[in-house]
Amino acid sequence: MLSLSKHGTGMPIDTPDPFHVELRPYSPRWAEMAAEESARLKAALGPLLVTVHHIGSTAIPGIMAKPVVDLIPIVTDITRLDAQEATVRALGYKWFGEFGLPGRRYCYLRDPATGNRLFQLHCYQEGWPDMPRHLAFRDYLRAHPLLAKAYEMEKIRAASVRSDDVNAYNDEKNGWIKRVEKDALAWFSSAPRAP
Numbered sequence: 001m002l003s004l005s006k007h008g009t010g011m012p013i014d015t016p017d018p019f020h021v022e023l024r025p026y027s028p029r030w031a032e033m034a035a036e037e038s039a040r041l042k043a044a045l046g047p048l049l050v051t052v053h054h055i056g057s058t059a060i061p062g063i064m065a066k067p068v069v070d071l072i073p074i075v076t077d078i079t080r081l082d083a084q085e086a087t088v089r090a091l092g093y094k095w096f097g098e099f100g101l102p103g104r105r106y107c108y109l110r111d112p113a114t115g116n117r118l119f120q121l122h123c124y125q126e127g128w129p130d131m132p133r134h135l136a137f138r139d140y141l142r143a144h145p146l147l148a149k150a151y152e153m154e155k156i157r158a159a160s161v162r163s164d165d166v167n168a169y170n171d172e173k174n175g176w177i178k179r180v181e182k183d184a185l186a187w188f189s190s191a192p193r194a195p
Helices: 029-048 080-082 087-089 132-144 145-162 166-190
Strands: 047-054 069-075 093-094 105-110 117-125
Touching: 029 047, 029 069, 029 080, 029 087, 029 117, 047 132, 069 080, 069 087, 080 105, 080 117, 087 093, 132 145, 132 166, 145 166
Parallel strands: 069 117
Antiparallel strands: 047 069, 093 105, 105 117
8 A cells, every 4th residue: 555645744644455346236225325324424524515426336227336335425615524534534434635636535435344345435515517527427327228238348348357456447447438428428418407
């Protein structure tokens, strides 16, 4: 595991270590886990937390996924979230700051019994321009089941090439995601929203 300097202070911070990719059939339990963890985050962060979105493959019914639930907590003020780092860590999360994406705060939570990741948080401030792409991709695949199945096949292909390292696996399928994301964003911007 690498050790980086936190905010230039020389204090070491953890970095996410790569893990083996194991795709599993879709489980309705993932949506339940997302709802339960969202409630836990709301109880801890109170009015700072606006909402929590369940994203990623575990949020797309019918496709295989790594059994790690990705959530986007939306907060009123990202600097106030930074001030609550200890609160997030007290919930069991490891905190990594932006970790390569400006405006995001990345955290993950491991299962204490198995050591496997259970949840990943991608926290954004309300209105952050980069955040909607995650919702667009999720909603586009939910609305287009054949495309969702094509994504599942891409995930299987990527895992067959690089299942040894989740970061390499993500890199392997990134080209497919970026191609579809363009259509997803165009669709998302014109799709009617529920009131």
